[in-house]
Ligand SMILES: Nc1ncnc2c1ncn2[C@@H]1O[C@H](COP(=O)(O)OP(=O)(O)OP(=O)(O)O)[C@@H](O)[C@H]1O
């Protein structure tokens with residue numbers, strides 16, 4: 001099957017966005033944005049989980065200031081291209097663990113390796129390069145209040161220096177996709193909680209990160225939208241992005257049978273599905289034990 | 295055409311694109327609200343103070359160059375005839391004295407003009423009855439010193455006993471002292487204003503940083519580099535400071551030209567000839583430039599130090 005002319009002619013950066021939007025279309029269970037002519041191309045480039053380590057935690061402990069440890073002896077390995085859920089009661093330390101993952105916090109002890117590099121001794125000037133490989137949905141969204149929804153979603157591309165002419169189309173499509181096509185000029189303050197959350201998600205995935213880290217990304221949306229957003233993550237995951245989603249929502253987890261589950265209990269990690277075992281089991285967990293009580 | 299313009303254009307295009315992309319990360323102009331106005335006022339005041347200081351310095355220089363080699367010989371005698379005789383003798387004697395460039399008997403018409411404001415034109419009838427001294431304006435080749443004055447005095451003692459000899463600088467000493475004092479005052483004002491401007495810019499920068507701390511954190515978390523974030527702020531501050539600086543310069547120039555007109559209208563022989571030279575204008579135009587530079591450097595340092603505290 002010949003490649004579409006458009007994708008051959010453009011630079012890798014441009015192709016990358018085109019690829020992303022058409023792939024979303026390909027995996028969209030809502031049937032919007034269908035571009036049949038290019039779906040073959042995006043399927044061709046689908047990444048399979050390749051069991052390559054992307055993150056490794058070894059005996060990581062975290063305490064804030066002089067308080068007690070909120071994370072204790074956390075050890076696990078995340079593998080490239082997989083889909084992880086992180087569950088646990090409120091206050092169990094999910095956000096704290098994700099903060100370590102998205103490099104907003106240094107651990108009090110232990111080792112963290114990310115993208116094959118020791119993330120703890122990483123010099124400051126190399127952090128931005130690492131952060132640009134991550135997409136983060138913060139629990140509190142962290143949208144820039146004086147920028148429109150469009151500009152918020154465009155932010156990672158602009159920070160990465162993507163030319164302006166290559167920003168408008170993917171951002172517009174992404175906003176359409178999360179159902180905010182007609183709200184692209186709205187400031188965050190004038191958006192509902194769920195709408196803000198969708199802007200935050202659009203911003204996290206727009207740059208097609210190597211790893212997506214989402215903290216309660218569906219906490220403020222209705223079940224239909226939650227599932228739609230989950231499909232967005234899934235589409236991204238199929239393109240090779242490792243996804244880590246912290247959530248309380250058991251229904252969400254059930255909708256992703258291929259996912260792996262990590263569970264935090266008072267700052268300690270348990271492994272109810274063997275997600276963290278090495279070598280990781282391929283595909284779904286057939287003998288998946290009963291889902292953890294949340 | 296060579297390839298250079300094309301390359302330049304491409305570079306400019308790229309730069310503009312990058313600049314516009316980065317400018318979208320922060321709303322421009324809203325960064326510091328009233329700061330351009332405050333900066334304009336500070337710059338305007340600094341410009342006026344500097345211009346006054348420079349004008350005073352120039353005045354003092356020109357005036358002192360004028361008078362330093364000047365000696366006045368007065369012949370004070372009640373009898374006009376004897377006065378004129380002594381004046382002629384003194385003139386001849388002084389003209390042949392060593393170190394004297396020129397000597398000139400101030401003509402009666404000029405003397406009349408000098409005393410006119412006090413005595414009025416109608417005093418003409420009786421003017422010879424008044425003991426108006428004869429004046430000889432002497433130019434020395436160097437600045438007048440005491441020994442030279444002393445030798446002139448002994449020289450004139452016999453031929454013109456009524457002669458009184460003074461260096462012009464001596465008369466004007468209080469004026470020069472006053473001008474010197476004013477110069478110090480202007481210098482002090484400039485220092486204070488510069489200090490206040492620095493403080494203003496610093497506060498503006500801090501304030502802007504405080505307002506946008508969450509934005510900075512977000513851009514930082516999205517992989518923005520320190521220099522990238524600092525650049526956004528620098529540009530914002532530069533725009534504000536440039537607006538303020540240009541406004542301030544215009545304000546200052548208006549004030550200077552008004553003052554200049556006032557002094558010109560005064561017609562004071564000393565002031566009219568003194569203006570601001572090319573180098574003075576250069577110094578004045580550098581003030582807003584320095585303000586912009588200061589604002590940019592401050593913004594950069596403030597942002598970088600804040601970012602260094604973040605992981
Ligand atoms: N910045 C902080 N300083 C001090 N303690 C903190 C800080 N952030 C979190 N903690 C504490 O660490 C513990 C774990 O918090 P964390 O936010 O990681 O929980 P969580 O699992 O994300 O909870 P939730 O589901 O409610 O979001 C809590 O006891 C919390 O009080």
Ligand SMILES: [Mg+2]
Nearest residue numbers: 094095139215
């Ligand atoms: Mg949390």
